[in-house]
Amino acid sequence: MDQHEYYMQKALQWADSPGGQTEPNPKVGALLVKEHEIIGIGAHLKAGGPHAEVHALRMAGERANGATLYVTLEPCSHVGRTSPCAEAVIQAGIKKVVIATLDPNPLVAGRGVKMLKQAGIEVISGICEQQSLQMNEIFNKYITTGKPFVTVKTASTLDGKVATQTGSSRWISGPRSRLEVHRMRHESRAILVGVGTVLQDNPELTTRLPEGGRNPIRVILDSRLRTPLDCKLVTDGQAPTWIYTTTQAPKEKMELLQAHGIDVFPVSSGPSVDLSKMLKHLAEQGIASLLVEGGSQVNGSFLKAKEIDKIVTFIAPKLVGGEDAPTSFGGEGVMEMGEAVLLKNMKFRQVGDDLRIDGYPIWE
Numbered sequence: 001m002d003q004h005e006y007y008m009q010k011a012l013q014w015a016d017s018p019g020g021q022t023e024p025n026p027k028v029g030a031l032l033v034k035e036h037e038i039i040g041i042g043a044h045l046k047a048g049g050p051h052a053e054v055h056a057l058r059m060a061g062e063r064a065n066g067a068t069l070y071v072t073l074e075p076c077s078h079v080g081r082t083s084p085c086a087e088a089v090i091q092a093g094i095k096k097v098v099i100a101t102l103d104p105n106p107l108v109a110g111r112g113v114k115m116l117k118q119a120g121i122e123v124i125s126g127i128c129e130q131q132s133l134q135m136n137e138i139f140n141k142y143i144t145t146g147k148p149f150v151t152v153k154t155a156s157t158l159d160g161k162v163a164t165q166t167g168s169s170r171w172i173s174g175p176r177s178r179l180e181v182h183r184m185r186h187e188s189r190a191i192l193v194g195v196g197t198v199l200q201d202n203p204e205l206t207t208r209l210p211e212g213g214r215n216p217i218r219v220i221l222d223s224r225l226r227t228p229l230d231c232k233l234v235t236d237g238q239a240p241t242w243i244y245t246t247t248q249a250p251k252e253k254m255e256l257l258q259a260h261g262i263d264v265f266p267v268s269s270g271p272s273v274d275l276s277k278m279l280k281h282l283a284e285q286g287i288a289s290l291l292v293e294g295g296s297q298v299n300g301s302f303l304k305a306k307e308i309d310k311i312v313t314f315i316a317p318k319l320v321g322g323e324d325a326p327t328s329f330g331g332e333g334v335m336e337m338g339e340a341v342l343l344k345n346m347k348f349r350q351v352g353d354d355l356r357i358d359g360y361p362i363w364e
């Protein structure tokens with residue numbers, strides 16, 4: 001590993017530490033180095049807050065003059081909610097900037113680099129680029145498509161069932177897996193279930209980690225507003241609950257739910273909710289990541305709509321059988337095996353007694 005990679009790895013570690021806090025902004029880390037000494041370090045913590053470079057420059061103060069900046073994302077050149085970092089880097093007298101990835105936002109890509117070079121600063125980019133792109137897979141999807149990054153999480157038995165034929169599902173995966181799921185919830189801005197799951201499990205969809213955690217916005221896909229007024233998602237007040245429905249849903253039920261403080265969005269005429277319209281609406285609310293926890297029908301509809309970016313599956317060493325027991329992906333399904341959705345970049349990891357499998361559907 002050469003010197004650039006050595007320091008960029010540290011910048012990447014800092015970038016990743018705030019987890020999902022920065023959404024809908026990307027995770028960014030910055031490191032200032034002078035005569036082989038780290039004199040400033042920074043991470044972007046929250047949308048609207050100072051950018052990583054600003055934190056590092058503040059820490060270095062006067063010593064920043066003549067230093068090298070390692071930053072995981074091209075310094076911004078546009079005046080967003082904070083002033084442009086490229087200008088701050090130039091003012092501070094930085095002599096060299098090492099970048100992992102250029103800004104994926106087509107409106108500003110390369111502008112920051114141009115400003116730095118015009119000010120006589122040496123710029124090197126592409127260092128640990130793949131690792132930085134992977135770290136910001138959520139932001140990159142959000143900023144380039146105007147839709148959230150969708151992760152479908154399923155927990156199934158070895159024979160692929162998410163419940164027994166009577167609907168019993170507690171629990172399939174073990175405590176270690178369920179802990180990982182709560183960590184995924186902590187890092188997601190929104191979590192979605194179908195009304196079938198609400199009726200079956202009466203879920204809370206809150207983040208219950210030993211150390212506590214941030215509750216995602218809870219989204220229910222419910223085309224005809226069958227969500228019960230006395231379910232936890234409507235009555236527990238633990239986090240906002242949004243229901244996406246159709247214009248055919250009964251108006252009086254919509255008013256009753258709104259009277260309970262529930263936001264109801266009729267985004268399409270129906271019979272089912274148009275997922276693409278729902279996702280665009282979520283992104284317009286600043287939601288960059290959506291964790292879909294099913295159930296089977298909803299997962300099947302996301303598969304059919306090709307609106308899944310990542311699958312995270314926990315497979316438990318259990319068998320339940322039963323041809324009526326629901327599987328992870330219900331819905332219409334494909335007719336021929338040749339139409340199967342292929343997955344790439346597979347990762348396998350044992351979690352307690354379960355096997356966790358991550359993969360990315362190939363749509364193009």
Ligand SMILES: Nc1c(/N=C/[C@@H](O)[C@H](O)[C@H](O)COP(=O)(O)O)[nH]c(=O)[nH]c1=O
Pocket residue numbers: 154155169170171172173174177178181197201202203204205206293294295314
């Ligand atoms: N049955 C299981 C799951 N079940 C997932 C959903 O069907 C549940 O309704 C939802 O996670 C419940 O949310 P809660 O009320 O906040 O706990 N998910 C898992 O990872 N393992 C399982 O064994």
Ligand SMILES: [Zn+2]
Pocket residue numbers: 051052053075076083084085086
């Ligand atoms: Zn910036």
